[in-house]
Amino acid sequence: DTGVSQNPRHKITKRGQNVTFRCDPISEHNRLYWYRQTLGQGPEFLTYFQNEAQLEKSRLLSDRFSAERPKGSFSTLEIQRTEQGDSAMYLCASQYQPGTAVYEQYFGPGTRLTVT
Amino acid sequence: ELKVEQNPLFLSMQEGKNYTIYCNYSTTSDRLYWYRQDPGKSLESLFVLLSNGAVKQEGRLMASLDTKARLSTLHITAAVHDLSATYFCAVDTSGGGADGLTFGKGTHLIIQP
Numbered sequence: 577d578t579g580v581s582q583n584p585r586h587k588i589t590k591r592g593q594n595v596t597f598r599c600d601p602i603s604e605h606n607r608l609y610w611y612r613q614t615l616g617q618g619p620e621f622l623t624y625f626q627n628e629a630q631l632e633k634s635r636l637l638s639d640r641f642s643a644e645r646p647k648g649s650f651s652t653l654e655i656q657r658t659e660q661g662d663s664a665m666y667l668c669a670s671q672y673q674p675g676t677a678v679y680e681q682y683f684g685p686g687t688r689l690t691v692t
Numbered sequence: 693e694l695k696v697e698q699n700p701l702f703l704s705m706q707e708g709k710n711y712t713i714y715c716n717y718s719t720t721s722d723r724l725y726w727y728r729q730d731p732g733k734s735l736e737s738l739f740v741l742l743s744n745g746a747v748k749q750e751g752r753l754m755a756s757l758d759t760k761a762r763l764s765t766l767h768i769t770a771a772v773h774d775l776s777a778t779y780f781c782a783v784d785t786s787g788g789g790a791d792g793l794t795f796g797k798g799t800h801l802i803i804q805p
Contacts, residue, residue, distance in 0.1 A: 609792055618696075618780050619735070621792025632791060667734060680725060681793065683735040 578602060580670050580684035588690045589658055596654045597687045601670030608651050609669040609681060610643055619667055625651060626673070658691045665689075694719050696783050698796035706804055708770055713799045715764040715781035723784040724764045725793060726755050728777045735780065739766075771803045 581600045589595050601608050607626050611619035622641065623633045627648040636642070640658075645651040655662055665688050669681035695718040705711050715724070722743055727735040739748045741757035741764060748755050752775065754767045764781055778800045782793035 611792070616797070618782070618795025618798050619793070621794070624792055635792070680737045680740045682737065683727075685734045 580668055580682055582666075582668050582684040582687050584687060585685060586688050586690075588692065590692055591660060592657055594654065594656045595658055595689065596652050597666055597668075597689075598650060598652050599668030599670075599684060600650045601668070602672075602682060605670035605672045605682070606648070607671040607673045607681075608645055609671070610651070610653050611667040611669065612637070613665040613667055613686070622653075655689075658689075660691045663689055663691045694783065694785055694794045696781060696794050696796040698779075698781055698799050700799060701797060702800045702802075704802045704804065705768075705771055707772055710770065711768050713766040713768075713779055713781075713801075715766070715796055717762050717764075717781075717783045717794075719762075719783075719785055720759070721762075721783045721785045722757075722759050724757050725782045725784070726764070726766055727780045727782065727795075729780065729798070730777050738779075768801075773803050773805060776801055776803045 583598045587595055609624040610622040613619045622636050623643050625645040628645050640656045643653045665686045667686045668684045671681045672679050697716045699714050724741045726738040728738050729735050739755040744759040746757045752769045757764045778798045780795050780798045782795045784793050
C-alpha cells in the first residue's frame with residue numbers, strides 16, 4: 577500500500593496524559609500536513625512541513641501541541657496534558673509540491689483520539 | 693478570516709434525481725478542492741479546480757468553479773445509493789497549500805432507493 581498511513585488508528589487516554597501520533601506520507605511527497613476534525617465539522621488545519629522544515633505552526637491549537645518531521649519523512653504530532661476537548665480525529669495529509677505546480681493533498685485514515 | 697460555506701448541510705434524495713451542492717468562500721482564491729468522506733473513513737480527493745470557469749466531471753459528479761462569484765458547485769446526475777457520503781469543499785488561498793486548506797462543514801448526502 578503506497579498511501580498515507582497513520583498509527584495508531586485509535587487512542588484512548590486519560591485526561592492529563594501525553595499522546596503521540598505518527599504519520600508516514602507517500603514516499604516522494606515533500607509536504608506533510610496535520611489537521612484535526614471534530615464531529616460534524618470539516619478538517620481544521622494545524623501545521624505543515626516542507627521536507628523537514630515546519631513552515632507554519634501558528635495554527636496549532638495551543639502550546640500543548642507540537643509536531644516534528646526530523647528527517648523529512650515520517651512526522652509525529654504530540655499532545656501534552658490532554659484535555660477532553662482534544663478528543664477528535666487527527667488527520668495527516670501529504671502532497672507533492674514541486675515549485676508552482678498544484679497537486680492535491682492525500683489524506684491518511686486518521687487517528688481517533690478519545691480523552692476520558 | 694476566510695470562511696467557506698456549503699449548502700445544504702444535509703440532503704436526502706432519491707435515486708435517479710439530480711441535485712447541486714453549493715460552496716461559497718469569502719476571499720480570493722483560484723484553487724478549490726472537493727473531497728468525499730464515508731462514515732469513519734478518511735477523505736478521498738474528487739476534484740481539483742484551478743482556474744475560473746474550470747469544469748471537471750467524473751462519472752455522475754461534475755464540479756465547476758466561478759472565481760469571480762467565489763462559488764463552486766458539485767452537481768450530481770441521476771444519483772445512485774453508492775454516492776451517499778459527506779462531501780467537503782476546501783479552499784487554498786496561499787498558492788499551493790502553504791496555509792493548509794480551509795474546509796466547509798460538509799454536505800451529508802443520503803441517497804435513498
